[in-house]
Amino acid sequence: LYEFGVVRAAQCSTKEQPLVRNLNELPQSNYGREGLSHMTIAGALSHGMKEVEVWLQTIAPGSKTPIHRHSCEEVFVVLKGRGTLFLASSSNKCPGKPQLFPISSNTTFSIPVNDPHQVVNTDGNEDLQMLVVISRPPVKVFIYDDWFMPHIAARLKYPYYWDAECFDSPKDEL
Amino acid sequence: LYEFGVVRAAQCSTKEQPLVRNLNELPQSNYGREGLSHMTIAGALSHGMKEVEVWLQTIAPGSKTPIHRHSCEEVFVVLKGRGTLFLASSSNKCPGKPQLFPISSNTTFSIPVNDPHQVVNTDGNEDLQMLVVISRPPVKVFIYDDWFMPHIAARLKYPYYWDAECFDSPKDEL
Ligand SMILES: [Zn+2]
Ligand SMILES: [Zn+2]
Numbered sequence: 001l002y003e004f005g006v007v008r009a010a011q012c013s014t015k016e017q018p019l020v021r022n023l024n025e026l027p028q029s030n031y032g033r034e035g036l037s038h039m040t041i042a043g044a045l046s047h048g049m050k051e052v053e054v055w056l057q058t059i060a061p062g063s064k065t066p067i068h069r070h071s072c073e074e075v076f077v078v079l080k081g082r083g084t085l086f087l088a089s090s091s092n093k094c095p096g097k098p099q100l101f102p103i104s105s106n107t108t109f110s111i112p113v114n115d116p117h118q119v120v121n122t123d124g125n126e127d128l129q130m131l132v133v134i135s136r137p138p139v140k141v142f143i144y145d146d147w148f149m150p151h152i153a154a155r156l157k158y159p160y161y162w163d164a165e166c167f168d169s170p171k172d173e174l
Numbered sequence: 175l176y177e178f179g180v181v182r183a184a185q186c187s188t189k190e191q192p193l194v195r196n197l198n199e200l201p202q203s204n205y206g207r208e209g210l211s212h213m214t215i216a217g218a219l220s221h222g223m224k225e226v227e228v229w230l231q232t233i234a235p236g237s238k239t240p241i242h243r244h245s246c247e248e249v250f251v252v253l254k255g256r257g258t259l260f261l262a263s264s265s266n267k268c269p270g271k272p273q274l275f276p277i278s279s280n281t282t283f284s285i286p287v288n289d290p291h292q293v294v295n296t297d298g299n300e301d302l303q304m305l306v307v308i309s310r311p312p313v314k315v316f317i318y319d320d321w322f323m324p325h326i327a328a329r330l331k332y333p334y335y336w337d338a339e340c341f342d343s344p345k346d347e348l
Contacts, residue, residue, distance in 0.1 A: 019259075019261070019275055019283050019284075020259065020275045020276070020277055020281050020282070020283045021281065021282050021283065022280060022281050023251075023280045023281065023282060024280060026282075041249070041251060041282050042249045042282060042284050042307075047284065049247060049249075049284065050247065051225070051226075051246065051247045051309030051310065052225075052226050052247050052249060052307050052308075052309045054249050054251065054282070054307055072225065073223060073224065073225045073226050075215070075216045075223075075226060075228050077197075077215060077228065077305065085193075085194065087193070101193055101194045102194070103194055106196060106197045106198060107194050107195065107196050107197065108194070108195050108197060108200075108215050108216060108228070109193050109194045109195065110193075110216050110221065110223065131251065131305060133216075133226050133307050134226070135225030135226045135309065136225065
């Protein structure tokens with residue numbers, strides 16, 4: 001049990017982490033989602049951030065995020081590849097048919113708070129790599145099955161995929 | 175007067191800006207600071223952000239940020255080049271001799287809230303390029319003349335260099 005706590009601490013606590021971290025040495029995983037590679041560059045649960053969180057995400061060709069919404073702000077900076085942002089509105093009963101926005105390397109976009117959205121790698125060959133910034137971590141995400149599911153039926157997934165691992169881990173009590 | 179308002183609006187309002195923006199087309203300037211190139215990728219005054227702000231900053235060889243502190247969170251992701259982070263503490267009367275941390279492409283670091291710091295491009299040849307994320311924009315910065323200036327003597331610079339341009343510009347009243 002003691003060792004278990006220590007092992008978790010390496011990824012899930014702010015202790016024992018150097019101030020300057022190399023991205024090549026940070027944990028990266030798909031967290032159970034096919035076609036995703038997620039790295040928390042600076043996170044609430046992993047690094048003690050309270051107001052912002054920064055992720056590096058890589059989406060394989062043909063893969064996508066869930067259709068989802070959150071009340072925090074979110075900024076994307078696309079580093080590599082190309083894809084499509086699907087964006088709907090929070091003002092009707094359900095998202096409805098989304099608007100499509102092409103995204104590609106060297107573009108940036110922010111998701112309007114609470115608007116349902118999805119990012120898809122629509123390229124046949126190249127990975128889509130993005131830096132993602134969110135406010136008020138850890139993120140509270142509501143997931144839709146499709147664009148015509150009512151907003152109130154969307155399911156809260158909290159903690160989110162990459163936060164689940166650290167959520168119940170022992171804090172730095174040692 | 176009408177045209178003046180419209181011209182300013184292009185950089186300082188959330189209107190007339192596409193959702194997906196190309197970094198190559200965003201305004202970039204030294205804002206009066208030698209050896210700096212700053213781009214607000216997503217900002218409070220320029221894009222209506224309320225909780226986070228994202229910048230792209232390039233520091234020329236030998237150039238540096240001021241010694242400064244702020245109560246917001248700040249995350250750096252170094253994209254290119256190498257340099258040194260100078261970091262002191264907020265707990266004594268003045269910052270005192272700072273700790274030095276080498277930084278380079280593919281590293282990340284967060285500045286502890288209120289700790290005085292400075293980023294210097296210590297490389298002789300290459301630009302130091304970083305993505306910078308701050309919380310609670312627009313940033314309120316306290317500037318020190320040197321590491322031995324008392325914290326209470328540091329001068330508030332608000333609005334900060336790149337925010338000054340938009341700070342008093344007409345809002346979207348048309
Ligand atoms: Zn999102
Ligand atoms: Zn700073």
